Amino acid sequence: MSHQTSAKIPDKTVTRLSIYLRCLEELESEGVSTISSREVAQRFGLNSAQLRKDLAYFGQFGVRGVGYHVPSLEGHLKEILGLNQEWKVALVGAGNLGSALLKYKGFSQKGFKICMVFDNHPMKVGKSVAGVEIKDPKKMPYLLRREGIRIGIIATPASAAQEAAEKLVASGVSSILNLAPAQLSLPPEVKVQHVDLAAVLKTLSFHQVRQEGKYQEGSRAWKQV
């Protein structure tokens, strides 16, 4: 399969791409100019074959017998991930979580500017959080198209998430980060990444229960790990 055609790339590959990028940035800051996949893997706890295979989806970036040129590969990864440009992002939900995301420096540092916020609550509309004025969702289609915004974040309660998502999509958004504990149902061309922090905590409590050997049911009990 050539990278010239638009093969669909595994999600996991894309996620790893940004891990690789982080590694390369660290290497570059140390002045490393060339490195082999084996060295990268060893140093950062990755698999060298996987690294090469992930890159192969997108082209040939290395030199046989030599390795990869750090700044060059870094540039390629940034271009592939779309990180050479700044992305305007719309946020729906100006509650605790939403406000935090607005104040959070981590996003804009990485080129994602939350430049538009919406909230259904009439009391909030017109107020500002972190210098961004909260708008009425009714104006979403107009405002988002005007700004050319294609990425949205949902930080509403679960009950409002589906409606928020549909409104985003109707406003031209085709990539959504959903932080609400709700499964969204949207057309397939829309990419939805669902992050449910409470659900992640539940996997941790599961781990604790198992580790502490607490689960018992009638005569069936798990042994302590």
Next chain:
Amino acid sequence: MSHQTSAKIPDKTVTRLSIYLRCLEELESEGVSTISSREVAQRFGLNSAQLRKDLAYFGQFGVRGVGYHVPSLEGHLKEILGLNQEWKVALVGAGNLGSALLKYKGFSQKGFKICMVFDNHPMKVGKSVAGVEIKDPKKMPYLLRREGIRIGIIATPASAAQEAAEKLVASGVSSILNLAPAQLSLPPEVKVQHVDLAAVLKTLSFHQVRQEGKYQEGSRAWKQV
């Protein structure tokens, strides 16, 4: 493989368990008392075989020819996930993200109480966020053991994450939700769930780049999807 022995359960199965639980809670609120795996799958967009297989790791909860008793299965899932008890959680990092998590209602609603916060910054120690006093990390081992806290959340900058993690582990924590953009290196018995919101946004910008057909490199260009 019997569920009586302590088989290791796939992470994905555990994650789905909390999805199933959410579905069951919805069904119960509607007064549905019995349901088949096929109906659950159909209604919530899941796979019935996978649902049955996931449950099979933990026991037999259904009745052949009939289906599952909603309140009963719900109870089993809660017990398996450790959601019948309240979990005390320690947070490291009282910046924007950390403060938001403290204020966020979603966690305590689901039985996770962030009852302890630490921050390295001397200016912050002694102040309170959402009614919780920020403590000096030096006191972590004493305080966490006293409270029996085993779950930690890291919301520090990347540069402080590894140290925070080690301190948590040294204080008896064996489950960590890492929100810092840094790969943690910890003993294998410690469960680490890494959630990097900025990295998730990067997969979305990747999706946008592909969808908009922007990526070009020399003569090699991806076709518009």
Next chain:
DNA sequence: TAGATTGTTAATCGATTAACAATC
């Protein structure tokens, strides 16, 4: 050229889905 490391194919592993015997 000899040594090294890529890009890529083949083998392995694990997870998902399908099929069906057990059984309510």
Next chain:
DNA sequence: TAGATTGTTAATCGATTAACAATC
């Protein structure tokens, strides 16, 4: 009993890892 649905095994699918020919 006949029909339905589970629990579980077998088949499929996809992702990871290993191996190696291409080639710098």
